[in-house]
Amino acid sequence: MKSWQQRERAREILSKEVGYVSKPHGGRLRVALAFPNTYFVGMSNLGFQTVYKLFNAEDDIVCERVFLPPKTELASQLSGGAPLVTLESQTPVNEFDIFAFSVSFEWDYTNVVSLLRLAGLKPRAADRTHRDPLVMIGGAVTFVNPEPLAPFADVVAAGEGEALIPPLLAAFKNASDRDDLLRRLAAERGFYIPSFYDVMHRPDGTLEAFVPKPGTGAPPTVKKAALKTTEAVDPPATTIFTPDTELGSRFLVEVVRGCANLCRFCWAGYNYLPVRAFPKDRILQLAESARRYSSHAGLVSIALCDHPEIEEILTRLVEMGYSISPASLRLDDLTPTILNLLRRSGERTITIAPEVGSDRLRRVINKTITNEEIFAAADMIFESGFENLKLYFMIGLPTETDDDLVAIRDMTKQLHETMLRHQRGRGHIGRIVGSVNPLVPKPGTAYQWLPMEDDGSIGRKIRRMKSLMAGIDNVYFNIKSERHSFYQALLSLGDRRVAAAIEAAERNGGNWRAAVAETGVDADFYVFRDRSADSVLPWDIIDGGLKDQFFRSEFDKALREEWTLPPKRQKDNARLLTVLQ
Numbered sequence: 001m002k003s004w005q006q007r008e009r010a011r012e013i014l015s016k017e018v019g020y021v022s023k024p025h026g027g028r029l030r031v032a033l034a035f036p037n038t039y040f041v042g043m044s045n046l047g048f049q050t051v052y053k054l055f056n057a058e059d060d061i062v063c064e065r066v067f068l069p070p071k072t073e074l075a076s077q078l079s080g081g082a083p084l085v086t087l088e089s090q091t092p093v094n095e096f097d098i099f100a101f102s103v104s105f106e107w108d109y110t111n112v113v114s115l116l117r118l119a120g121l122k123p124r125a126a127d128r129t130h131r132d133p134l135v136m137i138g139g140a141v142t143f144v145n146p147e148p149l150a151p152f153a154d155v156v157a158a159g160e161g162e163a164l165i166p167p168l169l170a171a172f173k174n175a176s177d178r179d180d181l182l183r184r185l186a187a188e189r190g191f192y193i194p195s196f197y198d199v200m201h202r203p204d205g206t207l208e209a210f211v212p213k214p215g216t217g218a219p220p221t222v223k224k225a226a227l228k229t230t231e232a233v234d235p236p237a238t239t240i241f242t243p244d245t246e247l248g249s250r251f252l253v254e255v256v257r258g259c260a261n262l263c264r265f266c267w268a269g270y271n272y273l274p275v276r277a278f279p280k281d282r283i284l285q286l287a288e289s290a291r292r293y294s295s296h297a298g299l300v301s302i303a304l305c306d307h308p309e310i311e312e313i314l315t316r317l318v319e320m321g322y323s324i325s326p327a328s329l330r331l332d333d334l335t336p337t338i339l340n341l342l343r344r345s346g347e348r349t350i351t352i353a354p355e356v357g358s359d360r361l362r363r364v365i366n367k368t369i370t371n372e373e374i375f376a377a378a379d380m381i382f383e384s385g386f387e388n389l390k391l392y393f394m395i396g397l398p399t400e401t402d403d404d405l406v407a408i409r410d411m412t413k414q415l416h417e418t419m420l421r422h423q424r425g426r427g428h429i430g431r432i433v434g435s436v437n438p439l440v441p442k443p444g445t446a447y448q449w450l451p452m453e454d455d456g457s458i459g460r461k462i463r464r465m466k467s468l469m470a471g472i473d474n475v476y477f478n479i480k481s482e483r484h485s486f487y488q489a490l491l492s493l494g495d496r497r498v499a500a501a502i503e504a505a506e507r508n509g510g511n512w513r514a515a516v517a518e519t520g521v522d523a524d525f526y527v528f529r530d531r532s533a534d535s536v537l538p539w540d541i542i543d544g545g546l547k548d549q550f551f552r553s554e555f556d557k558a559l560r561e562e563w564t565l566p567p568k569r570q571k572d573n574a575r576l577l578t579v580l581q
């Protein structure tokens, strides 16, 4: 695509948007903020919209957006199109001070490389010069394991944007040159400079140490930057509305951050601690002012009902005329009032995550609800008039047997019965849609040392699940393939050496099998190896606050089938015991 075509496309996109920021560049720190996927996908990402807003909230910063071109144009653009330009002012990205990436998903890693190339930059930091923009990679994935992306980044920003932007701006203002800038950032919480470390390996390929290079001032580990409280902070919310995105003109708002349940596989639960609720009044003010652009509110939170004033928030949103889509709901907090409010707003489907079918395996993963509670909640859901139920399950968990797979089928059948009981006579029967994913052990969780279950065994379980779930009316199951999860696991559990495979997959159009073979990356080593004897893991360079000792004791409790109850539940249990005594 030629420069004038890119500019024309950008202007057309802007003409359909409400809420973008346009500032003069003079005297400001210029940030080109990339979402490593298309505009259609990126504009529905609340993290991306939030970083854009936070950058532009600083008077001394101008931040403009950039996205991956549509798939049909990507190849021709890469092989000789004009350099990538930003949307707002259609300025070439390589004229900016910072090229920042907000990365939420492992599958977008190859797109990071494409965007660097589209901008006319060398993908690897070591091949770029000090005249190039500072390439900074942040977003959810950097909380978890930034190492596979580390060779592409000058700086990895690990933590929450609200806590990272002020020190970034101060470092730019005070730095005398690029080296000085990197040293200043390395001294701040949340900024990881990959080139400041020598990564040492043992002869067997495992990591031995991250050694800070002399004179850099780099700390032995980088502490994640997080907000202590959300009281004085605006809730992340949609600020740019466009019809041309996945979720349409939906007003997205984060209601509460984190989840105290601490399921042993869940990186989001462990990484967004402590649980912090955003102020109700501010959520409602933002919703009020967004109402003229949107009639649909998406409440983005992993444990929505943990907000102490959730019923009041939902009531006011309904009164404003919003239809409401919650993210997946945690069953232990559901109340008839919450369900009725959601139903009144027009929602017809509820999403819940039993994860497994048996109480025994739920104790292993520390999902602290029981089948009895799930069935009671389903009764309440269908009683409130919901038509459809969406279920999330996992397979490939430690200690799992065939009985656990059968238990998923039995649970689904019982939920189906409950649905029929409520809907018979209403003239319309809803659907139960299940999603089954093989466990990908995640860094920064109690399962971080676990190997992924091998292809043969997980393949057998997938086939078994398919046959168990076949032929139940109104029940549809989507069961993810083991190969898809395998490469996701490689990106999630890998170290810097995996970057070569990312580059190769970017070049060959996403053929991971060929990319791994061509680069000699030993994918099995990362995915199928038991890491429990490793003294250093790739993601140890970022200190998320929770100690190995805690994760190890959680893992031991998993094998003993013991729960670690979240504080709220502990209180309920204690109350119950007093009543019973």
Ligand code: SF4
Pocket: 259, 260, 261, 262, 263, 266, 268, 269, 270, 302, 303, 330, 367
């Ligand atoms: S309840 Fe959900 S969000 Fe909370 S820790 Fe468990 S899986 Fe994660």
